[in-house]
Amino acid sequence: MKHYDVLVVGGGILGVGHAWAAARRGLRVALLERSHQAQGASIRNFGQVLITGQAPGVMLELARESRELWLRLAQVANFQVRNQGSLFLARNHAEMQTLENYVVERAPSLQMKCELLTAQQVGQLFAGRLAHHHGALQGLEDLQLYSRAALPAITYHLESIGVDVLTGVHVHAAAQGELESTAGSFKADTIFICPGHDYISLHKQQLEQLSLSVSRLQMLKIRAQNPIWQTLDRPLLTGLSCLHYGAFSDLPAAQELRRQVENQAPELLERGIHLLISPSHDGNLIIGDSHDYGPQASPFNQERTDEMLLELAQAVLASPVKVIERWQGIYGAKGPGPYSVLKPDEKTWISLMHTGLGMSTGLAIAERNMLSRYGLLPA
Numbered sequence: 001m002k003h004y005d006v007l008v009v010g011g012g013i014l015g016v017g018h019a020w021a022a023a024r025r026g027l028r029v030a031l032l033e034r035s036h037q038a039q040g041a042s043i044r045n046f047g048q049v050l051i052t053g054q055a056p057g058v059m060l061e062l063a064r065e066s067r068e069l070w071l072r073l074a075q076v077a078n079f080q081v082r083n084q085g086s087l088f089l090a091r092n093h094a095e096m097q098t099l100e101n102y103v104v105e106r107a108p109s110l111q112m113k114c115e116l117l118t119a120q121q122v123g124q125l126f127a128g129r130l131a132h133h134h135g136a137l138q139g140l141e142d143l144q145l146y147s148r149a150a151l152p153a154i155t156y157h158l159e160s161i162g163v164d165v166l167t168g169v170h171v172h173a174a175a176q177g178e179l180e181s182t183a184g185s186f187k188a189d190t191i192f193i194c195p196g197h198d199y200i201s202l203h204k205q206q207l208e209q210l211s212l213s214v215s216r217l218q219m220l221k222i223r224a225q226n227p228i229w230q231t232l233d234r235p236l237l238t239g240l241s242c243l244h245y246g247a248f249s250d251l252p253a254a255q256e257l258r259r260q261v262e263n264q265a266p267e268l269l270e271r272g273i274h275l276l277i278s279p280s281h282d283g284n285l286i287i288g289d290s291h292d293y294g295p296q297a298s299p300f301n302q303e304r305t306d307e308m309l310l311e312l313a314q315a316v317l318a319s320p321v322k323v324i325e326r327w328q329g330i331y332g333a334k335g336p337g338p339y340s341v342l343k344p345d346e347k348t349w350i351s352l353m354h355t356g357l358g359m360s361t362g363l364a365i366a367e368r369n370m371l372s373r374y375g376l377l378p379a
Contacts, residue, residue: 095239
């Protein structure tokens with residue numbers, strides 16, 4: 001039986017976050033992943049590390065802590081992180097009022113680093129291709145990375161600092177410091193389980209008590225006909241995102257915006273659509289998303305949802321686009337809070353995300369778990 005200080009089950013962002021936090025403390029670590037490389041939410045996302053938009057409280061704290069960890073990890077693991085912030089674009093007067101409401105009423109108390117841009121200022125960006133907007137909120141702390149490239153780079157870095165990364169391994173049992181898998185039996189002082197939206201493989205009975213759900217998102221990679229968008233250096237969002245993110249959604253202006261959308265375009269709310277646009281490393285753009293909740297994700301996409309996303313993207317970018325790829329993003333949703341850390345026994349920890357904010361907060365959750373378990377070991 002192989003012995004480690006720490007075993008980590010799951011090679012997504014939470015999993016590699018736990019492995020990195022443990023390895024930096026000098027602990028002997030093994031990471032076990034069922035796929036050759038994690039295939040879940042950690043590579044299907046927009047790569048946005050959002051500070052702007054986080055609900056006041058623990059999620060904002062975690063996002064700020066994660067931001068610093070991402071910058072540190074990118075440097076040692078040698079992957080690109082864009083540090084130009086983000087733009088929340090106002091497509092109409094109601095969206096602009098929501099952004100103004102946020103800047104006046106909430107941003108100061110959160111010590112948020114952001115700026116409100118006028119229509120004229122927005123019109124000066126990206127060769128004037130955004131001049132049809134009413135203004136924008138510029139989030140100055142937000143990061144963005146290309147997760148399909150970052151996750152393999154992080155895994156390679158973990159191996160370089162002594163983590164045993166075992167892929168193509170299915171874990172059938174993990175409790176009380178003992179783990180059984182298709183790669184054999186293991187023992188550890190601590191087992192961190194990061195299962196993504198797999199609620200049945202390990203500790204199924206305990207997870208069932210949380211009545212967990214999943215969210216299915218339709219996402220696309222596109223190429224804009226106008227070449228200016230091949231140089232996009234930050235994520236673009238719209239006022240629709242203010243209806244989705246906790247920092248905005250309870251503001252009076254956001255509630256008025258929701259009523260307007262309900263009257264004029266209720267299908268956007270029915271499909272949970274709010275436009276996100278992220279640059280990829282190849283000059284293309286990742287767009288989405290929609291939200292379809294349930295106990296499991298349907299494999300069947302709705303073409304109407306893609307049509308709406310493409311219409312929104314073309315309107316924002318003022319450019320025709322061509323679809324390069326389509327896929328589903330899937331993440332855990334609707335839990336007892338934004339995330340959970342369960343402890344079935346004294347040596348087993350389970351970390352679960354219940355929102356699509358794993359990229360924004362996952363590294364800090366892992367760091368806090370390691371700090372709680374191992375105290376102030378140098379990291």
